[in-house]
Amino acid sequence: MKTIQFENQKINVGKIVCVGRNYVEHAKELGNEVPTFPIIFLKPASNLIFSTEKIQHPDYSHEMHHEVELVLLIGENIKDADENQAKSAIMGFAVGLDMTLRDIQDELKKKGHPWTLAKCFDGSAVVSDFISAQKYQYKGNEKISLSVNNELRQNSTLNLMIFNIVEIVKYISSKMTLEKGDLIFTGTPSGVSKVKISDKLVGEIENIGKLETEII
Ligand code: MG
Numbered sequence: 520m521k522t523i524q525f526e527n528q529k530i531n532v533g534k535i536v537c538v539g540r541n542y543v544e545h546a547k548e549l550g551n552e553v554p555t556f557p558i559i560f561l562k563p564a565s566n567l568i569f570s571t572e573k574i575q576h577p578d579y580s581h582e583m584h585h586e587v588e589l590v591l592l593i594g595e596n597i598k599d600a601d602e603n604q605a606k607s608a609i610m611g612f613a614v615g616l617d618m619t620l621r622d623i624q625d626e627l628k629k630k631g632h633p634w635t636l637a638k639c640f641d642g643s644a645v646v647s648d649f650i651s652a653q654k655y656q657y658k659g660n661e662k663i664s665l666s667v668n669n670e671l672r673q674n675s676t677l678n679l680m681i682f683n684i685v686e687i688v689k690y691i692s693s694k695m696t697l698e699k700g701d702l703i704f705t706g707t708p709s710g711v712s713k714v715k716i717s718d719k720l721v722g723e724i725e726n727i728g729k730l731e732t733e734i735i
């Protein structure tokens with residue numbers, strides 16, 4: 520069981536729901552169409568690690584990519600939420616990494632198979648500490664960045680998301696119940712690239728959080 524320390528509470532992490540292709544430039548860099556509705560996939564909570572923990576590179580992939588993303592912490596159970604319910608269900612924010620085995624994903628996409636094995640492996644979801652949505656007034660235009668060995672690879676702003684955070688929560692809740700402790704990874708901007716063993720990664724969202732990890 521993975522738990523998040525959030526203010527004075529320990530919260531059990533439920534499912535991790537991820538949004539794919541939520542920035543136009545990222546969809547284009549992988550040769551994909553810009554979606555007209557959010558693309559959703561899941562990761563198990565057991566994949567989650569926290570800032571300063573290390574990511575073990577799976578030996579069956581030769582192309583692991585970083586994807587830096589805004590992460591939402593859900594604070595209440597919701598189903599078919601309207602806009603207000605979706606907004607108030609967001610309890611916290613963090614910066615996260617949706618690590619992806621791009622070579623495996625490309626093979627799976629060709630065959631029309633689910634992305635599961637490209638997206639789900641131990642350490643594939645990394646998060647910083649969470650900041651409270653009650654204490655931090657989310658603006659939606661914060662800077663988001665990722666560097667590898669101090670070299671900037673991803674550098675964007677959250678207002679370039681195709682679907683904003685309320686639209687994402689509302690949409691997911693129209694398909695499945697969201698529960699307290701669920702996490703939502705909201706998609707990555709352009710600049711995804713390959714990492715190798717011993718690389719040091721630092722992800723940051725302005726005013727929200729910072730994480731660091733290493734590939735081993
Ligand atoms: Mg992603």
